[in-house]
Amino acid sequence: MKKIIFSMACLALILGSCQKNANDITPEQQEIAVDMSDFYVYTSDDNTVKSGHVHGPKCGSMTVLNRQLKENPGLENRLYAIEKHTRQLIAAKSSSSTNKGKPVKPGDTPDPTPYQGSITIPVIINILEDANHPVTQANIDSQIDILNDDYNDLNPATGAVPSEFNNAIANVDITFVLAGINRKVSTKTSWGTNDAMKLSSQGGIDATDPSFYLNFWICEIGGGILGYAQFPGGALATDGVVIGSDYFGRNTLGGQYGYGRTATHEVGHWLNLRHIWGDGNCRQDDFVTDTPGSDQANYGCPSYPTVNCRSNDMTMNYMDYVDDQCMYMFTNGQNDRIRAIFAAGGERESFVIQ
Template sequence: MKKLILFFAIIALTIVACQDNSDEITPNQEVTAIDMSDFFVYTNDDTLSAKATADAKNDKCYSMKVLNRQLKENPSLEKRMYDIELHTRKLIAAKGKPGSGGGGTPTPDPTPYAGAVSIPVVVNILEDPAHPVTQAHIDSQIAILNADFNNNNPNTAGVPSEFASLVADVNITFTLAAVNRKASSKSSWGTNDAMKLSSQGGIDATDPANNLNLWVCEIGGGILGYAQFPGGTLATDGVVIGSDFLGENTAGGVYGHGRTATHEVGHWLNLRHIWGDGRCRQDDFVDDTPSSDAPNYGDPIYPTVNCKSNDMTMNYMDYVYDNAMYMFSKGQNDRMRTIFAVGGSRESFVQ
């Protein structure tokens, strides 16, 4: 009996020892801790500074408020977005680091997707006779997206020297895949995604896993547009633009040069607002964009100082006039490209 007890004790100790060693680092294994302590999804209106709340037209983009609504309607979305952010940070942290494979064979660590990306665009128009959307508007919008995401915006020559080395060529090309039109009698579609659903009078998305769906309609409330972040429901995935703000459009005034789409596609590619939708300590998760505490408006004069640094007011993810925004940063480029990498939330676009 004693020998039997001793036998089982030895087995138990062996199992415990194996479990204790399961997390040991092998000679070729490198472990990098990813800090997620600053990650957030919900935003509050009271985080906006007096500068923003004093502006009667502060809701240029409704993406974050739409995200708040979607999070309430779908509790699992927060976990999906957390996982996407963790994947993003892992790839950025691994960028440029040598890796090791089995048997000592060198292999590269995963990095943000390095190839050229081509994104088909399906334009879904809810036609309002008072706000016509012509083929010229559509064609100019595709051209503007291609200029902005390939560092061909002519205004980029005006980037201050402080930020000149940070200007990115994102190397994403947009092609017009289809145009769907549907007559609409609605003067305001709001932001509840009704325009994306035929059951609510809108137009259903076309293969959203492989197309960027762009809905054009009267949103209302002075809102220029909004986008769905990666991780949301496929049926509503895409970007919404107000009819007057698509492409080169005189009806859009200072916002009639197609940059609403550039801004919203940035969100669709997982960029946050340049000021992080909060105070100085709430970040946009990009290392090379300066901290700020609120959006900028109009045509700011450089330097505009907030949070003890100069704002990158010319960034596409701010709220300035269309002709006053003309760059993505290299850090934003890395962030966008991670979603096309293996395991990325938009990997289907490059498979």
């Protein structure tokens, strides 16, 4: 009988302990469930074939990401974790908005959401100087101005956004501040996309503290590439954005791409935005709810509406491939993705906790 009573007491103690542990879990420890079934990393290296564009790709970011994934087997898991964290914060924001006004229970702590408030990003410009493709102070100053216009909804062309997309226009509220310029004479006419320009050991310029500065490298890339960026999660030594010399800031040598929007587009990748068409078919998304589905890039200055995947393309979005003067908006959904990486635990949190 004593054995039975003792056994029952032990069982009660175990059950009580389990219950106590379950009750001790804080909201921060309870993981928000999100669907990751659509997540992808690898894409086609050539996103221009379907569009029929004959001048080659504008942006090398996805090609560079494919290379980095092959070179670093752990990168895919890191990108998955960043994406999951991003979706959890956005889901928490949506839940918080839905439950606004409802009473909060004592001891409840709200789930973290995308970073709120203004963001300032100091910028380092690293220039591999080519006498035939000069980068002047005027180019640099104009590029900083353009980035600030575009990321603060001050692009005057935004007034042309079709009414269908008006409610989606975002003020990303990021200010870019020039923090330093490094120049190095180079006779190299084509640096390619293997990140050599970012390493002094390969003739380039080493990054300046990428945890606290956005590094730009300005050089001749070659291969029809206007620029490329490294997504959050890659190696710190190569973190930043590369822009072709003729496409940095206002520059007549850049033609239709000489109005500084290559940097706006590539910084978008650095801030974790994908191409608006998702670099795939109609079912492959850019992970943003308020951008229409599409299966190809747009070029030139497309007329509205341009229809793909049975919806009107948001051709004026900075993450498409249209001419510089024909891109003039980010969306609220893109803004949420950007702000998630600055939140607690986000890949670029260091920029807001200096």
